Amino acid sequence: xxxxxxxxxxxxxxxxxRHAGVSRATASxxxxxxxxxxxxxxxxxxxxxxxxxxxxxxxxxxxxxxxSLTIGVVIPNLTNPFFxxxxxxxxxxxxxxxMVVILVNSGDQVGRQDMLMTRMREHGxxxxxxxxxxxxxxxxxERLGEWHxxxxxxxRRVSDQVDYAGVDYAQGMRQAVDHLSELGHRExxxxxxxxVHSAYEERVEGFRQAMQAKGLGAEKVVRVPHQISAIxxxxxxxxxxxxxxxxxxxxxxxxxxxxxxxLYDLGIQVGRDFSLIGxxxxxxxxxxxxRLTSVSTFPEAIGEGAANLLLDRLAHPExxxxxxxxxxxxxxxxxxxxxxxxxxxxxxxxx
Amino acid sequence: xxxxxxxxxxxxxxxxxRHAGVSRATASxxxxxxxxxxxxxxxxxxxxxxxxxxxxxxxxxxxxxxxSLTIGVVIPNLTNPFFxxxxxxxxxxxxxxxMVVILVNSGDQVGRQDMLMTRMREHGxxxxxxxxxxxxxxxxxERLGEWHxxxxxxxRRVSDQVDYAGVDYAQGMRQAVDHLSELGHRExxxxxxxxVHSAYEERVEGFRQAMQAKGLGAEKVVRVPHQISAIxxxxxxxxxxxxxxxxxxxxxxxxxxxxxxxLYDLGIQVGRDFSLIGxxxxxxxxxxxxRLTSVSTFPEAIGEGAANLLLDRLAHPExxxxxxxxxxxxxxxxxxxxxxxxxxxxxxxxx
DNA sequence: GCAGCGCTTTGGATCGATCTAATTGGGTTG
DNA sequence: CAACCCAATTAGATCGATCCAAAGCGCTGC
Numbered sequence: 001x002x003x004x005x006x007x008x009x010x011x012x013x014x015x016x017x018r019h020a021g022v023s024r025a026t027a028s029x030x031x032x033x034x035x036x037x038x039x040x041x042x043x044x045x046x047x048x049x050x051x052x053x054x055x056x057x058x059x060x061x062x063x064x065x066x067x068s069l070t071i072g073v074v075i076p077n078l079t080n081p082f083f084x085x086x087x088x089x090x091x092x093x094x095x096x097x098x099m100v101v102i103l104v105n106s107g108d109q110v111g112r113q114d115m116l117m118t119r120m121r122e123h124g125x126x127x128x129x130x131x132x133x134x135x136x137x138x139x140x141x142e143r144l145g146e147w148h149x150x151x152x153x154x155x156r157r158v159s160d161q162v163d164y165a166g167v168d169y170a171q172g173m174r175q176a177v178d179h180l181s182e183l184g185h186r187e188x189x190x191x192x193x194x195x196v197h198s199a200y201e202e203r204v205e206g207f208r209q210a211m212q213a214k215g216l217g218a219e220k221v222v223r224v225p226h227q228i229s230a231i232x233x234x235x236x237x238x239x240x241x242x243x244x245x246x247x248x249x250x251x252x253x254x255x256x257x258x259x260x261x262x263l264y265d266l267g268i269q270v271g272r273d274f275s276l277i278g279x280x281x282x283x284x285x286x287x288x289x290x291r292l293t294s295v296s297t298f299p300e301a302i303g304e305g306a307a308n309l310l311l312d313r314l315a316h317p318e319x320x321x322x323x324x325x326x327x328x329x330x331x332x333x334x335x336x337x338x339x340x341x342x343x344x345x346x347x348x349x350x351x
Numbered sequence: 352x353x354x355x356x357x358x359x360x361x362x363x364x365x366x367x368x369r370h371a372g373v374s375r376a377t378a379s380x381x382x383x384x385x386x387x388x389x390x391x392x393x394x395x396x397x398x399x400x401x402x403x404x405x406x407x408x409x410x411x412x413x414x415x416x417x418x419s420l421t422i423g424v425v426i427p428n429l430t431n432p433f434f435x436x437x438x439x440x441x442x443x444x445x446x447x448x449x450m451v452v453i454l455v456n457s458g459d460q461v462g463r464q465d466m467l468m469t470r471m472r473e474h475g476x477x478x479x480x481x482x483x484x485x486x487x488x489x490x491x492x493e494r495l496g497e498w499h500x501x502x503x504x505x506x507r508r509v510s511d512q513v514d515y516a517g518v519d520y521a522q523g524m525r526q527a528v529d530h531l532s533e534l535g536h537r538e539x540x541x542x543x544x545x546x547v548h549s550a551y552e553e554r555v556e557g558f559r560q561a562m563q564a565k566g567l568g569a570e571k572v573v574r575v576p577h578q579i580s581a582i583x584x585x586x587x588x589x590x591x592x593x594x595x596x597x598x599x600x601x602x603x604x605x606x607x608x609x610x611x612x613x614l615y616d617l618g619i620q621v622g623r624d625f626s627l628i629g630x631x632x633x634x635x636x637x638x639x640x641x642r643l644t645s646v647s648t649f650p651e652a653i654g655e656g657a658a659n660l661l662l663d664r665l666a667h668p669e670x671x672x673x674x675x676x677x678x679x680x681x682x683x684x685x686x687x688x689x690x691x692x693x694x695x696x697x698x699x700x701x702x
Numbered sequence: 703g704c705a706g707c708g709c710t711t712t713g714g715a716t717c718g719a720t721c722t723a724a725t726t727g728g729g730t731t732g
Numbered sequence: 733c734a735a736c737c738c739a740a741t742t743a744g745a746t747c748g749a750t751c752c753a754a755a756g757c758g759c760t761g762c
Contacts, residue, residue: 022742023741023742023743026740037740057717059718060717060718062410063408063410063746064719064746070453084429084432091429095456103452123409228634229637261639264640265640287582363747375712376714376751377710413749414717415751416717416750416751
């Protein structure tokens, strides 16, 4: 019914051409804004298109021309607001280029990711922006290379042979550690969570190096649960026992939000008795109380950068792999405060 | 270069068929898992596909079969975590159906939305899930109808003649008002923001009716700014002046978060001196301090519902328009507390 | 022996655009 | 006036799958 209708109603280029008294080829040239057609012919064809209600059929064009004006975006987890912002940045640039985003969610599972890659390929995307699932091997990227499918890695890096857009996590860690160090803190912990991937390792490694550079011990890398509600209950890890500290740098703002709540529940006043630094600086950071000091990583800008990298690659397949590593910026707010020596009521009772 | 390579390397169904010693038609049947082909033939063709590294070409199939296994999703604003969760729900269901999501962002602008609709159509999507931009008229939907392009409205309703998946906002408002009323509050405000659309109006209207049902005045509908940082500064509207109140219901959790921070800055203790109720119950609500009482609207479930509605519609174009209105649930936490009469330090000094 | 019947298989047309190479018509040149 | 050029236009092949109608084949039943 509907399908038949649609089929019957469909106006093709041939219809337009006939209506305008030209050939299919000429009509095609008009659509593609070729300078070859005469001005009057162009006008006549455009009028016919308008009158008949012609709709361009990308599908047919793609088959012949072997490009789809479509790019695939593979993201591990849509629910994370960080990735949502990243995606917004990607979409903006791709859209402005007249292309369209096909979005899939890998759930951070390598197997699913492989399957989705194949699906993208079947759909004929012109390129892919991939935030690789934790555990992705170089094999996948090599395969992509064999397929001659342009690819940009974003946020997580698997191979140096492929374009990459990401964040200078080491710098961000340095900024956070230096800030706390200047405030007088020496017992600084790093609260991590989530799957292990390059971005994870870069942050941990950045923490280690920044701590060492300040002559501080970097052994307090503490894993907390993934769910925010469970993070809240893990706050005691930083107030007592072997990993007790006076300041905590968080893997991201979700962890910071959770710990902030947990420390509050323990009666510890963040921003006075205890310092907390987040990572990513999502919109909520500024609306928390105390306001969260956080390292901005500008997810939307990263998304835009990744998309531009891919567009460049489509235009110039021959150039070597490129990296786009964005600088971070420490947003100092209320949750980080000078170390108060031994005179506060923090129950760090260790040794 | 790359393109030529890709072209040359491309294995087509014809190659597979030749390799397996069958016709193109038979190979096609194998791909589509038709029961018509014999078991041994099927095995042989599948082996050939494997050996040659065949990749299905959706583009070609779509042209002939006039379906793309692709659906368009039009969202007003990706950055809002609420929409991100909605999108996650949609993606899950669409993916499970073996289809793929083409995502675009209307920026809540009707003009852009129109343009994007056309683009979706050119890309040959099988259907569209649309959260209409504020100000969308019925005209757009009528046009869609003429195009015979299956559509589901989500969250915001423009026409009753088209499928819709959304939330029972009136019920949610009733739950919030009843809860506050039982706690003894009588001066209850509704803090709204953002563009005006059906969901907006349903909430306001729901608030009015729920207040009236309790014999309370519903004139305190107060607009606050859109940006969260500005919302913080609007908190005084509820602590003093003509719209001062003892409890505020918020348009969504973003408003609640902002007001919570703003009231804190004013020295007003939410959950003791003042009650606050959010709307949507995003993940952060439980991690705020005080924990935010909020009306759950289950965005991910709505997304799943909308996607299922669309899949049903694709399967049965003939059935009449359907509605899927999901119930809300009030999550009572710490930010709502009994009215403390006149004995507290809230500076409501009015009249 | 052959009509009839499932089960499988197939050739050829087809979807709607793009690409290639060729054609047209008007003007310029030697 | 033939030769040539340039801009504008076009016929026909083509992309890679699907659809349709028809046919091959092994068997049964009369």
